[in-house]
Amino acid sequence: MMGLRSLRTIQTIQPRRSFATAAEPQKVAEKAKKKDKFTIGKDGTITVEFGVNPFRGHKLEPPPAVATTTKEELLNFFKQMTLWRRVEVAADNLYKAKQIRGFLHLYNGQEAIVAGYESVLNKDDHVITAYRCHANFMGRGGTPFEVISELTGKATGCASGKGGSMHMYKRDTNFHGGNGIVGAQVPIGAGAAFGLKYNGKPNVCIAMYGDGAANQGQNFEAFNMAALWKLPVIFVCENNKYGMGTSAERAAANTEYFTRGDAVPGLKIDAMNVLSVKSGFAFAKEWALTKGPILVEAETYRYMGHSMSDPGLAYRTRDEVAAIRAERDPIDKVKLYLLENQLATEEELKEHEKEIKRTVDEAVKKAADAPLPEAKELYTDIYTDMPYYVRHTNIEDSLVVEK
Amino acid sequence: MPSVIIDNIEAVPGLIQRLYTISERHLLDGILSSIDNSVMRTKRQLITIYKLVALISENLLCRQTVKRPPIKIQGQRRAFSITSPLNQELRPPTEKDEELSVDALGRPTKKTNLYTAINQAMDIALATDPKALLFGEDVAFGGVFRCSTGLREKHGADRVFNTPLCEQGIAGFAIGVAAQGHTAIAEIQFADYIFPAFDQIVNEAAKYRYRSGNQFDVGGLTFRAPYGAVGHGGLYHSQSPEAYFCHTPGLKVVVPRSPVQAKGLLLASIRDPNPVIFLEPKWLYRSSIEEVPIEDYEIPLGEAEVIRNGEHVTIVGWGAQLLVLEQAIQMAEEKLGITCELIDMKTLLPLDIDTVVKSVKKTGKLLISHEAPKTGGLAGEIACAVQERAFLHLEAPIKRVTGYDTPFPLVFERFYFPDALKNYEAIKELIEY
Ligand SMILES: Cc1ncc(C[n+]2csc(CCOP(=O)(O)OP(=O)(O)O)c2C)c(N)n1
Ligand SMILES: [Mg+2]
Numbered sequence: 001m002m003g004l005r006s007l008r009t010i011q012t013i014q015p016r017r018s019f020a021t022a023a024e025p026q027k028v029a030e031k032a033k034k035k036d037k038f039t040i041g042k043d044g045t046i047t048v049e050f051g052v053n054p055f056r057g058h059k060l061e062p063p064p065a066v067a068t069t070t071k072e073e074l075l076n077f078f079k080q081m082t083l084w085r086r087v088e089v090a091a092d093n094l095y096k097a098k099q100i101r102g103f104l105h106l107y108n109g110q111e112a113i114v115a116g117y118e119s120v121l122n123k124d125d126h127v128i129t130a131y132r133c134h135a136n137f138m139g140r141g142g143t144p145f146e147v148i149s150e151l152t153g154k155a156t157g158c159a160s161g162k163g164g165s166m167h168m169y170k171r172d173t174n175f176h177g178g179n180g181i182v183g184a185q186v187p188i189g190a191g192a193a194f195g196l197k198y199n200g201k202p203n204v205c206i207a208m209y210g211d212g213a214a215n216q217g218q219n220f221e222a223f224n225m226a227a228l229w230k231l232p233v234i235f236v237c238e239n240n241k242y243g244m245g246t247s248a249e250r251a252a253a254n255t256e257y258f259t260r261g262d263a264v265p266g267l268k269i270d271a272m273n274v275l276s277v278k279s280g281f282a283f284a285k286e287w288a289l290t291k292g293p294i295l296v297e298a299e300t301y302r303y304m305g306h307s308m309s310d311p312g313l314a315y316r317t318r319d320e321v322a323a324i325r326a327e328r329d330p331i332d333k334v335k336l337y338l339l340e341n342q343l344a345t346e347e348e349l350k351e352h353e354k355e356i357k358r359t360v361d362e363a364v365k366k367a368a369d370a371p372l373p374e375a376k377e378l379y380t381d382i383y384t385d386m387p388y389y390v391r392h393t394n395i396e397d398s399l400v401v402e403k
Numbered sequence: 404m405p406s407v408i409i410d411n412i413e414a415v416p417g418l419i420q421r422l423y424t425i426s427e428r429h430l431l432d433g434i435l436s437s438i439d440n441s442v443m444r445t446k447r448q449l450i451t452i453y454k455l456v457a458l459i460s461e462n463l464l465c466r467q468t469v470k471r472p473p474i475k476i477q478g479q480r481r482a483f484s485i486t487s488p489l490n491q492e493l494r495p496p497t498e499k500d501e502e503l504s505v506d507a508l509g510r511p512t513k514k515t516n517l518y519t520a521i522n523q524a525m526d527i528a529l530a531t532d533p534k535a536l537l538f539g540e541d542v543a544f545g546g547v548f549r550c551s552t553g554l555r556e557k558h559g560a561d562r563v564f565n566t567p568l569c570e571q572g573i574a575g576f577a578i579g580v581a582a583q584g585h586t587a588i589a590e591i592q593f594a595d596y597i598f599p600a601f602d603q604i605v606n607e608a609a610k611y612r613y614r615s616g617n618q619f620d621v622g623g624l625t626f627r628a629p630y631g632a633v634g635h636g637g638l639y640h641s642q643s644p645e646a647y648f649c650h651t652p653g654l655k656v657v658v659p660r661s662p663v664q665a666k667g668l669l670l671a672s673i674r675d676p677n678p679v680i681f682l683e684p685k686w687l688y689r690s691s692i693e694e695v696p697i698e699d700y701e702i703p704l705g706e707a708e709v710i711r712n713g714e715h716v717t718i719v720g721w722g723a724q725l726l727v728l729e730q731a732i733q734m735a736e737e738k739l740g741i742t743c744e745l746i747d748m749k750t751l752l753p754l755d756i757d758t759v760v761k762s763v764k765k766t767g768k769l770l771i772s773h774e775a776p777k778t779g780g781l782a783g784e785i786a787c788a789v790q791e792r793a794f795l796h797l798e799a800p801i802k803r804v805t806g807y808d809t810p811f812p813l814v815f816e817r818f819y820f821p822d823a824l825k826n827y828e829a830i831k832e833l834i835e836y
Contacts, residue, residue, distance in 0.1 A: 101635030153814035180639030
């Protein structure tokens, strides 16, 4: 049985199990030694020279290992990311209390990606992503109330309660959601970018997907079209090291995702640091507008399980997760920048945290009181006009709404 | 081939006695029609019966010497389905078998849920067929519904393995492997994710034999995918895509209703020399528990089964919907004082219309129910096929109780769902027509 034999050779090469670089404590320690250099200018501009180069390029010269920011921006990063994480914590609790049904994927650990790209995009740029989309939505201006409402299926949700966790949308700031089918959003992003170019807009489209999704065939179709037509699209592979229970190495022959675009040049970014994300995306946006598509690999980590039904520890160790939380957490990183350079005090940050918690708690309360969508919503938005008839589950309540 | 239904378990020993001593075909035919009024037509069916008889009688003999719990007959109307047993060795019972029961055929059984029944079927398939392979996203770790738990450890990482996240690739790969003569069991994690693989299944798998003039085929191919509502799945974890595949000559489409059915039908699907789409009711994975025969057995494809006899209405469904229909029927029988005949289609392509037509000729009324949207759903096909053959027997328009023509909704699942009450109402309308 020749077939079996050749398969055996493929399958017996068992790839390494663990997180490729960051989980190895020695390396983490080494990195920590080479500190970032902080210079605060007279006008308040802060220049950060990264101790460890956060960039790697593929078919392009990566940008210099520096970032510029301000005290206000750093504080804003801190507040945004803390808020987004707080919303995920609330969602986690609501799910456990059975207020959220269905599938729920949390973003904890990956916040710096959204905070970073939002700091260089404007709201005329477009964003499309997969199901792990709550922070992306809030980054585009969505509120915690709209998120929680949507998660709990309320009419006040950002998709009128019709989509749920995987489907956050915001038309006015060009956020295309929110996709349940892994990989489907990538060619859609290329199409949106074509629209921007065709209409002469000075804008880009960000199309995001995961390390697991990176193995779907449609990505490659999208890369080719984008390269062929020089579309202003930034493909972003969020490499959080796992696609469900499968580590990147087990799923991909080439885990250097930023090199997988063929004719599309790539940039790998340390995406646990919001400042390197910011610099990387500033470079990427410029590239996309002037040269065409670029593939950004945002190296990150997912703290929680894949979704709520996954405790997230069957395929990785508790230590691995703990080490990354301790050494590389994106919120802690900004906090450290703020504190070490006396840009904020511990008390101030605590106060912000409290305020954020209050905001989210209020959003949860308000969403709990919000109404469910009207029954006719079952039938609306399928076609531009559609007759509908909704029979309730018990005869007494049952009404023919319209026919 | 319609399966053999024995309504009255008490009659079995007598029947066997008779069958056992009879070897004349015409006599056997006679006995058989006394079992379920269905006429045996093919040699294969006869062989099945002979094997069956041998197995039953041997089993009955060996049972006399062993203490086992009595056969449980659940409810008066409960019908026992007899399916072609393979040539299994009957062994003396061991101590471990003490917790086992036996089914109507005297086969040792064990309480098993649906996902474990699927697991057992794949275990047997891998054990009995050295060319069998099992793969899909995360299947080496057991899969999201635990269906393949332990199979990699048992059968090796070269036979049970994970694929990357790429449904079109998985399907194409499975087709290529099957074209090399392998038995390929490919899991698509949710039926909702089968659409990226749709092209490969419809354009390649289904036409492989036809377009090569029978030089190549992918008969060893089975796609497994969990389908249907779970109460909270939302748009992309709830769909029932059977009708898309039923529109594709060259495929078979199978949906089991219970653990016993799942094991037998899956083994038959894996061994069927045609590509099969096997849709598993994920709602029942854990919740449906039955005494499942431990041995290797198959339930034939292409045969519907009357799982409840009745006079006034014929009701057709498959998979998890049959449970809903059972509830509706109970309601109808209590409140309306009628009896309903319930048919499990089991195989949706090809359809066993004979069984439905036979029943409709008796009852004059037909209701078909499925979770998928109404327009273009399989109920339409069944309704048309039945009226072609039983037009003058119909006493009321055929009814369809299905999902609405909407995407599968998130918060409105309970409105969308063709629940027992909607089905009850439809039965009532049929009766009062
Ligand atoms: C077409 C399709 N196949 C499978 C799935 C099930 N699924 C959802 S997420 C996921 C893993 C994706 O991993 P990755 O792309 O790395 O994203 P992450 O979850 O890590 O953000 C899988 C297999 C799906 N939603 N769609
Ligand atoms: Mg991932």
